[in-house]
Amino acid sequence: xxxAYAVARAADAVDAAAANGPDCLTVVCNGMIGRELxxxxxxxxxxxxxxxxxxxxxxxxxxxxxxPARTVVVFDGDGNVLMNMGTLGSVAAAAPANFYHIVFDxxxxxxxxxxxTISDRVPLDAVARAAGYRSVVRVRxxxxxxxxxxxxxxxxxPAMLVVDVERGNQPGIGRVDPSPTELTARFRARATLKTHSx
Amino acid sequence: MSPVSTTSSRVIYxxxxxxxxxxxxxxxxxxxVHLIRMAEDDPExxxxxxxxxxxxxxxxxxxxxxxxxxxxxxQNHGLLASINGIVSCAQLYRIPLLMLVSYxxxxxxxxxWQTEGGGxxxxxxxxxxxxxxxxxxxxxxxxxxxxxxxxxxxxxxPVALLLRRGLMIEEDGAGRAGGAGR
Numbered sequence: 429x430x431x432a433y434a435v436a437r438a439a440d441a442v443d444a445a446a447a448n449g450p451d452c453l454t455v456v457c458n459g460m461i462g463r464e465l466x467x468x469x470x471x472x473x474x475x476x477x478x479x480x481x482x483x484x485x486x487x488x489x490x491x492x493x494x495x496p497a498r499t500v501v502v503f504d505g506d507g508n509v510l511m512n513m514g515t516l517g518s519v520a521a522a523a524p525a526n527f528y529h530i531v532f533d534x535x536x537x538x539x540x541x542x543x544x545t546i547s548d549r550v551p552l553d554a555v556a557r558a559a560g561y562r563s564v565v566r567v568r569x570x571x572x573x574x575x576x577x578x579x580x581x582x583x584x585x586p587a588m589l590v591v592d593v594e595r596g597n598q599p600g601i602g603r604v605d606p607s608p609t610e611l612t613a614r615f616r617a618r619a620t621l622k623t624h625s626x
Numbered sequence: 627m628s629p630v631s632t633t634s635s636r637v638i639y640x641x642x643x644x645x646x647x648x649x650x651x652x653x654x655x656x657x658x659v660h661l662i663r664m665a666e667d668d669p670e671x672x673x674x675x676x677x678x679x680x681x682x683x684x685x686x687x688x689x690x691x692x693x694x695x696x697x698x699x700x701q702n703h704g705l706l707a708s709i710n711g712i713v714s715c716a717q718l719y720r721i722p723l724l725m726l727v728s729y730x731x732x733x734x735x736x737x738x739w740q741t742e743g744g745g746x747x748x749x750x751x752x753x754x755x756x757x758x759x760x761x762x763x764x765x766x767x768x769x770x771x772x773x774x775x776x777x778x779x780x781x782x783x784p785v786a787l788l789l790r791r792g793l794m795i796e797e798d799g800a801g802r803a804g805g806a807g808r
Contacts, residue, residue, distance in 0.1 A: 455688075475691065479714030483684040487715070490688020490696075493672060494649060514677030515684075522674060608719045612691070620693035 429570050431532050431593040432601075435461055435503065436468040437570075438530050438591070441577035442501050443469065452499040452581075453491055453619050457484040457508040459539040460597055461532055465503060466604045472614040476604045482512030485529060489515065491619065492524035492585075498619070499526050499581060506533040506547035513555065519586050520560030527585040529556070534595045542595045556588040563587040631796040635660035637764045638726070638789070641771040642697055647724070648672060649689050651682035652699040657728040657794045661699055679704030683711030687721045695775075697724040702731065702747040703740075705786070712754060716784050723784035724775055729760075734791050751786055758786035762793050 439454075446452045451473035456462040462476040477484050488502035509516070509531055519527060535548040553566040563583045567573045567590070576589055606614070639661055642650070649672040650665045652658065665673040676682050682698040689696040700708070705727050716723045730737070731744015751758045757777060759770050771787060778785040 453691075477715070479718055480684070480711055481714075483680070483687075483711055483715050486681040486684025486711075487688040487691070489674075489681075490649075490685035491692050492688075493674065493685070494689050494692045494694040512678075512681065515681050517677050518675065518681055612719045612721065616691050616693070619691045 429573070429591075429593055430596070430598075431460065431534060431538065432464045432468070432598050433570070434532055434573060434591045434593050435464040437573055437577060438503065439465055439469050441580065443471075445499060445581040446473075450498060451618055452501050453495065453615075454501045454503060455484045455488040455491065456503040457481070457505050459505055459507070459537075460601070461503050461505050461538075462604055463601050464598065467601055473618040475615040476611055478604060478608060482508050482515075484508060485512060485515045485519065488527060488529070489519050489522060489524065492527040493522055495619065496524065496526055499528065500524070501528045501530065504529060504531045505538070506531060506535060506552060507537045507545050509552050510545055510547060510550070516556050516559040516561070520556075523560070523562070523586060525562075525585045527587070528581065529561070529586065529588045531588060531590045532593050533590050534593045536595045538595065538597055553588065553590045556590075561586045561588050564590070566590040566592065568592045629795050630657055630660055631794055632660050633796075634764050634767070634793045635664065637767045638761065638771070639664045641768040642726075643668075643670075644768065645724075645772055645775040646695045647697045647775075648694050649674065649685070649696040650699055651676050651685045651696065653679050653682075653701070653704055655701040655728060655730070657730070657789065658699055658701070661726075665699075678707055680708040680711040683708055683715050683723065686723055687715055687719065690721050695724075697726060699726050701728045701743075702788075703743045705747065706743060706750065709750070709754070712756070712784055717754075720782035722778035722782050724778050725756075725784060725786045727786055727788050728794065729788040729790050732791055747788070754784075756784050756786050758788055760788050760790055762790045764793065767793070
């Protein structure tokens with residue numbers, strides 16, 4: 429399956445999970461995954477990284493720890509996970525039950541022309557499992573992805589879903605429009621703790 | 627027996643609490659051990675243990691996006707390890723970042739492995755255009771931490787506090803807070 433297809437289905441599942449409650453807070457890594465998510469369905473509760481490769485998972489961890497009542501989803505790529513692999517341990521140790529990590533794995537750096545990564549020889553699902561994620565699943569086709577997404581947000585986090593996707597980019601795909609400061613402002617308005625005096 | 631000052635660590639910790647800091651991310655080093663223990667023992671504080679300091683930039687960004695005030699606790703070599711996160715996350719996305727950095731490798735340093743980082747710390751902060759101030763005496767700690775936090779929040783940018791030897795090390799100015807390998 430293409431990465432754009434998998435990103436779109438994951439986004440639909442995130443939005444469906446939030447249908448009867450507050451938004452899921454989604455942090456998206458830099459590169460093509462963010463552009464594909466933005467092109468498919470943008471909302472202010474999605475925070476797109478255009479730089480700081482690797483850091484989406486750390487941002488998601490910070491959010492999940494201080495906002496235990498909200499569902500936090502990280503859209504990540506294999507290159508991003510490999511760059512900040514230590515955070516898999518930090519996530520597992522902090523063990524936020526509301527942390528959902530979806531990794532689109534094509535064993536390549538898509539934005540720069542599909543140069544190989546090492547995730548074909550270093551299976552990221554095995555790494556996350558060894559680090560101590562409570563739930564780790566890898567899916568390889570559309571049918572398995574649909575099945576996994578159906579119940580994923582009711583599993584207890586930290587959870588990782590690795591999705592094997594094809595290499596290649598959608599020609600002519602746009603960039604994430606809002607500026608970084610706009611992204612910060614609009615996401616913060618959705619994510620800020622609502623404090624009610626007791 | 628650690629020569630690291632518990633008294634100064636307490637003054638710093640109380641000042642952070644007074645600024646409304648609710649989350650601290652940290653990677654230990656000798657000078658920071660009391661501060662980390664204080665965060666560990668404080669039920670009002672969330673302590674996040676890092677594998678590498680750059681993660682702390684992301685965690686502070688996440689906390690800020692959720693409206694929670696946080697601080698990073700690290701050695702100056704951890705600052706060096708965090709630079710792309712500081713530039714491409716905190717500065718690009720306008721995230722306030724309160725960074726407490728132990729300033730190893732200054733005059734009096736006996737550990738050879740700390741000396742190179744000590745020599746570049748201030749120049750790196752200047753190159754990154756990060757405002758910074760020294761914490762040297764217990765009596766100015768609270769004011770300087772409060773001022774740093776005020777500027778970080780007003781500018782939505784990183785601000786650094788450099789924890790110096792004279793504040794962090796008790797009675798032994800010659801710097802015996804070495805750690806392993808001596």
